Amino acid sequence: MALTLSKNQSISLEKTAGTGLTSISLGLGWDPVKTGFLGKLMGGGSIDLDASCILFDQGLQPIDVVWFRQLASKDGSVTHSGDNLTGEGDGDDETIHVNLPNLPAAVKHLVFTVNSFTGQNFEKVENAYCRILDQAGNKELARFNLSEKGQHTGIVMSTLTREGSGWQFKAIGQTTRGRTVDDLVGLAAQAVRS
Numbered sequence: 714m715a716l717t718l719s720k721n722q723s724i725s726l727e728k729t730a731g732t733g734l735t736s737i738s739l740g741l742g743w744d745p746v747k748t749g750f751l752g753k754l755m756g757g758g759s760i761d762l763d764a765s766c767i768l769f770d771q772g773l774q775p776i777d778v779v780w781f782r783q784l785a786s787k788d789g790s791v792t793h794s795g796d797n798l799t800g801e802g803d804g805d806d807e808t809i810h811v812n813l814p815n816l817p818a819a820v821k822h823l824v825f826t827v828n829s830f831t832g833q834n835f836e837k838v839e840n841a842y843c844r845i846l847d848q849a850g851n852k853e854l855a856r857f858n859l860s861e862k863g864q865h866t867g868i869v870m871s872t873l874t875r876e877g878s879g880w881q882f883k884a885i886g887q888t889t890r891g892r893t894v895d896d897l898v899g900l901a902a903q904a905v906r907s
Contacts, residue, residue, distance in 0.1 A: 726879065727879040735813055736847075773902040788816075811873070830892055835863055836862050867896065868889065
């Protein structure tokens, strides 16, 4: 059974999985808020959120970024499922896959972010979450609900940090006004430090 994490809570992915991990996915899901009778009946509007992954080295210098404009890291170890423009439908709307053994040795931290490219704020989003899955067996290891409403357009969701031969996953939930992953790099580095 997957763990539901609170802000700043962390877990060892290997201990949670019960085995060594080779390939994980971070799934992001959300729905647009459906307001009023007709909005609920007609499905409401669409919300374009974008999941991204920033790869940092030991000194918290960005090495690479994976997002809807670059669907794979330069070395191919991190890939993105592609841009979902609406948030409609069940399940994960965007997914980032990470092949852990293929990550370059220089990569110490992966920071996962979400932002609204169109500038719609999180007052217009509901049921948002991120979750980590062990791709072997598609088993959910941890989930973090992104339920904080507000005028923010971005969130530093979580970090994945290399510790010895394993990986530590931490729920962050730091809100921001950034609209692209480029706007979130500095805040992502701060989230790793804290």
